[in-house]
Amino acid sequence: MLDTMTISIHPAIDNGIKQGSESFAGGTLVCDCADRPVTVQISSQVLHNHACGCTQCWKPKGATFSIVGVVPSDKVNVTANADKLAVVDPNATILRHACKACGVHMYGPIEKDHAFKGLSFIHAERFREPGWAPPGFAAFVSSVIESGTRPSDMPAVRSRLKEVGLEPYDALNPPLMDALATFAARKAGTLRE
Numbered sequence: 374m375l376d377t378m379t380i381s382i383h384p385a386i387d388n389g390i391k392q393g394s395e396s397f398a399g400g401t402l403v404c405d406c407a408d409r410p411v412t413v414q415i416s417s418q419v420l421h422n423h424a425c426g427c428t429q430c431w432k433p434k435g436a437t438f439s440i441v442g443v444v445p446s447d448k449v450n451v452t453a454n455a456d457k458l459a460v461v462d463p464n465a466t467i468l469r470h471a472c473k474a475c476g477v478h479m480y481g482p483i484e485k486d487h488a489f490k491g492l493s494f495i496h497a498e499r500f501r502e503p504g505w506a507p508p509g510f511a512a513f514v515s516s517v518i519e520s521g522t523r524p525s526d527m528p529a530v531r532s533r534l535k536e537v538g539l540e541p542y543d544a545l546n547p548p549l550m551d552a553l554a555t556f557a558a559r560k561a562g563t564l565r566e
């Protein structure tokens with residue numbers, strides 16, 4: 374079993390999670406291309422930022438988790454080299470727009486009928502500017518097994534997440550799970566206010 378100190382979660386988490394700034398109200402997301410990088414202007418702080426262990430979210434090379442959060446979709450504007458963007462999977466709930474050259478996911482709106490419709494998923498580590506809200510929990514933790522983490526290492530992964538203050542969940546955290554269930558109950562006509 375891996376020692377908790379040797380477990381790598383994500384570079385921006387392993388080396389100490391940086392605090393956000395109260396006054397941060399957005400900035401520019403940049404892809405990894407040296408030539409003609411895609412830039413996306415975000416006019417909002419990132420909300421519900423978290424570590425995600427799923428196989429679908431973009432992560433930097435060597436990372437076990439992604440760092441992902443949301444902003445209102447009307448706060449997202451592609452400002453350069455939009456021609457390099459393509460949707461990774463048009464059938465997914467999150468329409469992840471990735472740079473075709475470097476692979477970085479720049480923004481992923483939810484446009485279908487869904488509790489999170491109108492929000493776009495972004496990777497705040499791609500902001501040029503500091504001050505973005507740090508991740509506050511870890512989601513889809515068990516899913517890291519699907520990208521090659523040994524099942525026997527999962528206790529160490531969860532211990533390390535707790536050690537750095539990110540409560541591990543195997544889906545989303547309780548407030549977001551409640552939002553999904555509230556949406557489902559409203560649709561089913563079973564919601565009690």
Ligand SMILES: N[C@@H](CCC(=O)N[C@@H](CS)C(=O)NCC(=O)O)C(=O)O
Binds near residue numbers: 516517
């Ligand atoms: N175990 C699956 C979980 C995938 C999953 O459900 N991801 C979540 C967190 S990002 C989701 O909301 N996906 C919606 C989507 O990918 O559009 C995997 O790792 O691929």
Ligand SMILES: [Zn+2]
Binds near residue numbers: 404405406411476477
């Ligand atoms: Zn790129």
Ligand SMILES: [Zn+2]
Binds near residue numbers: 426428441
């Ligand atoms: Zn994910």
